[in-house]
Amino acid sequence: MFLLPYTTPPALLGVSALALSACIPSIVVGDSPQDETTASSSTTPGSTTAPDLPTGDPTDGATATDGTTDEPAPGVCGDGVVNAGEACDDGDDEPNDGCDAACTRSGEVVWTVERDGEIFGFAMAADGTIYVSGHDPVSFLAAFAPDGSEQWHIDAAGSGPLVVDAAGQIYLLSKFSGVLAFAPDSTALWHVGPDGESTPNPPVGIDVGDDALYIANYEPGAQERVVVRRLEKGTGAIVWEALTPEGEDVDAQDLALVGERIFVVGKTWNDVDGVRPMLATFDTAGALLGLELDDPIDSRLWNALDGLGNGDLVLAGGSADVGLIVRRLHPDQSEQWSNATGGVPNIWTQRVIAGPGDRIAAIGSDIGKDGVGAVNLHAGDGALLWSSKFSSPEEGVNEDPIGVGFGPDFLVAGGSIWTQHEDQNITTTWWLRGFALD
Template sequence: MSLLPYATPPALLVPSLLALSACIPSIVVGDSPQDETTTPSTTPSTTAPDLPTGDPTDGGPTTGDLTDGTSGEPAPGVCGDGVVNAGEACDDGDDEPNDGCDAACTRTGEVVWTVERPGELFGFAMAADGTIYVSGQDPVSFLAAFAPDGSEQWHIDAADSGPLVVDAAGQIYMLSKFSGVLAFAPDSTESWHLGPDGEQTPSPPLGLDVGDGALYIANYEPGAQKRVVVRRLEPGTGAIVWEALTPEGEDVDAEDLAVVGERIFVVGQTANDVDGLRPMLATFDTNGALLSFELDDPIDSRRWHALDGLSDGDLVLAGQSAKLGLVVRRLHPDQSEQWSNATAGVLNIWTERVIAGPGDRIAAIGGDLGSDGLGVVNLHDGDGALLWSSKFSSPEEDVNESPIGVGFGPDFLVAGGSIWTVQENDSITTTWWLRGFALD
């Protein structure tokens, strides 16, 4: 085989380990560190995306009971008065942005714990029992496991780091930069290692997923033309069952791979000399046959960055449109449209991952390019309605965030990523983080 190593993605081109902070709290409950007396430097956001209004869930009053002092009529409600007034989705009486209701009285995710460590993340995955796995560099490559409450279970040095996936039995697979594919048991024991053959030009690992009793990985085939090669591997040994390629004559810019039912999907965009750029959704069956390639795209998104499968076999895609901003789209198994939902006014959001969870809720994680790469996670219901949106910090000069992944536990949501901070002497410190959100 020829498993291709990858070059550092554009978001990771900043020199990441010139200087690492040595005193970063390990676990934070809400926004209060357990082992430090100071709180994280998170300021309430002054703006928030337009979210649908909903019934209050905090049990507070829903009408004002104060008068204006002159006519005896109720005074107009204001955000922060603890009363859910017209036009407010919530009002908990404070301006804390991470408690489920922010300073603009819009819904946000309720953060119940935070982990912060020196270094950066390259991989994120969650097991069915809620165990969280991350890979990264701190400064050596590592693989680590965390319990649903954010406590670390184990941390090992790894040959390399990269995207992760976990199968139903709890086995962890990592598609690494230069070391091929590695498999680990839930207790961190390495099960097998399939290395690349020969010297290859580094290229990004496009993705990996499990399904139909197999492991699937995607990468670029070496050569002048950019073609994606999808491989099916035996999960117990890493043996290659088959390889399949995208069509000749098409330069592919792929973003993500997902297994949904008996189909393997690769999403991105494609181009040729005749038709130019078009959205791509390459579909393979479990024997490696290419079933379809182009994607009908009535909303002119041009590029889809992430996809996942829902419980009924539907697909959910996340990407962005120059006209509409961040777009989440749900397709039936035959790829006919069910709905598309754009987050109005958010034109600079790019999407890193989208995940379907319990009750067909959908979480999309990415960054706001208009706010110094500010990380953001959106939670949608199965009909596309935006339930809440959370930004991980307030925009700051010389601070950049790179969200890596998001996943559902049985009754919670976890997101992870990295932060790059340029210091006064132009050195750079990096921090990786995990945040656990409550799901009502």
């Protein structure tokens, strides 16, 4: 059995091991690094390079003449009038107030938090409580209220992906430390750890249902097959485990429980068929139902997924040609729509989440030289409602978006910032941003 009751905490990851993320782009959050929330979006600057993602139907407003003819003068972005070709115009160039400097719709930032350290896990409860796990410099788990104020912060035996169940209990899947469970008030409930493994067991994903917890890791040692496990929510005991087929090398990225199916998304390859998109499908008894995913976009890698209440699947990925891609499938995995949003090339999508009203949020970052990250909000039919881009990168500053989640009437995104200084030392900070949904 892979997981046994935990005895001694394993060694923590060093900064040098984490520096592999340094190819990920930068973000600037707030006027200066801070460790308290800011109450107004006007104090939270964002991108000076506006997204080239116009959305919505522009509405013509009043126009002025040039004083010499009866013809109206051309509209100017920032004049407070919504002209042809503009999705909005609020009369200023503040990018984080819902309308950016290019008169396209952007997310309205209502608060920002920034702290020292880095985060590797992000989740939100149904009541809007925000949970993050990370290092600062020891492993921690922290909770924040919907307004960004910190509720509690505790040391934890590990850090990694998080999920919260309907009762508010928090489950953490750690690379080195197995699985940990906590009550909403931070009380530790149980902890099961690796069975004497000398090498880490990289986490793929974690999700929770009404009666069970599901996790996915790579097979210890080989890292060519994925192991999916069902655990008892009350104790962490393994109910069953299932593996992807032998002979298929797997690059798995995320796990989601949707209805009565467990899905693992990524890609797979073998000597005969080459590389194919993967959507490994298991039933709740552990039987493998399918492995391959039809991919008309040929994005080569889908790396995030979530489910809607009616059993539909939402996938997110990226393509060097068209940028960030979001895709919605029916429960039978037939195509409903695909939306290539463009604007951010070489995007690496970290997370996609389905929320109220079938709205869909995706967060990712550019793995190329430009280093641009974004949070995109989509309607249930795939239409892009707004995109909040992070600021242009500075030399030696790289940003790693981690997660995004829906509260009752707001959206929160989080990630880490890596800064390499002239003396080659690297410092890290992590951030949360609260957005208005409408």
